[in-house]
Amino acid sequence: MPAAFAVSNRSTVRRPPAESAVLTDSLAALDGIGAVITLRRDEPLFRSGDCAEFYFKVLKGAVRGCRVLADGRRHIGEFFLAGDFIGLDAAESYAFAAEAIVETTLIRYSRRKVEALAAEEPRISQSLVEIMRAGLAAARERMLLLGHMTAMERIASFLLNLSERRSDGRVSLPMTRTDIGDYLGLTMETVSRAFSQLKSSGIITQHGLHELAIAKPAALVELTKP
């Protein structure tokens, strides 16, 4: 039962520039058939099990893709930020719920129309396969992180991934500490302690609760490998 996943154009996965240009170009053709929608904080985009009628692209804001386990534990499979696609990999229904973390605007594409376009334009279906490949690669990186990294290594990797989405060495964290914990397989307290430690060692500086700057990127990279 496949589900939603994210790939941004400034992807966290390194890819030859030419290829991502192709990807951006051919998918730009989709924008004509999309409708813009807006979600308020904590508003659901879809629920797990809903018929997967649409694809989405985040324009502004942030969305979390999450599942709730039998005993109440929550797992966040993905954060979708500006530029990310949601639901490209769904089968008949979504396997995750998606909720806005902050006020968010998205483009909503009819899956049916996208598939019709893709059938005519091989370049579009090729782009979709590329996006799935990148999603798979990202999922593998995360498996490695979740299976073999310590708390600090996970936090450091997480911050570096987010920082790749901006050019100014800053990181926006619209989500709560609990969200981050559920994403990294840690508790809120462990996340908070790691942040405090990074602050006191001068590796990061905080500018409001939801924005911070990476003062020593090299030191952070060191922390990702033990």
Place this chain on the structure above:
Amino acid sequence: MPAAFAVSNRSTVRRPPAESAVLTDSLAALDGIGAVITLRRDEPLFRSGDCAEFYFKVLKGAVRGCRVLADGRRHIGEFFLAGDFIGLDAAESYAFAAEAIVETTLIRYSRRKVEALAAEEPRISQSLVEIMRAGLAAARERMLLLGHMTAMERIASFLLNLSERRSDGRVSLPMTRTDIGDYLGLTMETVSRAFSQLKSSGIITQHGLHELAIAKPAALVELTKP
């Protein structure tokens, strides 16, 4: 940098019977263009970074897909058993190394030929996308397992997944305890202790080191959820 992944026809991912029939049928067309190869125990199929010239299908035996971290820790991304495809999702080069766990026979397909076939036969490329979707879904399940499950929950899930590949309630474990640990994000010792506990509570019985039977499947299912 995408890599290899596994999907069997008796997939661990539940899918409507009609769909998997389509998948099996259209991919059977590939068998004509494949060559059979054999690997001895611990022999590499390919290394990380090798040009991804081929796809493979396991006929008999078992293969592990693994990466080695900077400090020597090893991560196993996937076990490929009979029926599984390897390398379908690779880009230009393989992102994982693949090694035979025991003596293994595979079919080797030229990637170029498969892609030519897929370009002519939309059903084939559709099947490839389906396989990638299933691979992505499996990767998500594993992220959940690695991020939010205890040692015993991981072992129980692992054994149940393997048991779905056979109809007789038995499980073959061609890999070592260390392999299993590297796959589940645990140490060899923790894996061994969990097995001992399952044996002493009568949930599993051992028939040789590399084969066991699940005596109380329901009890094992209970252990996957806390």
Place this chain on the structure above:
DNA sequence: CGCCCATTTGAAAATAATCAATGGAAGTGG
């Protein structure tokens, strides 16, 4: 038959989770 390597088991140490309390920011309503 014997050696070697994987496994099992035990005890100690470390990492992260849990429990608990305080502090602070954001949002609500008067």
Place this chain on the structure above:
DNA sequence: CCACTTCCATTGATTATTTTCAAATGGGCG
């Protein structure tokens, strides 16, 4: 606009699970 309320974040102390270190057992392969 301010005060109140609520939720989120931080910090501390304790507990639990898993890892690490170490030794002994056992099976499989030559």
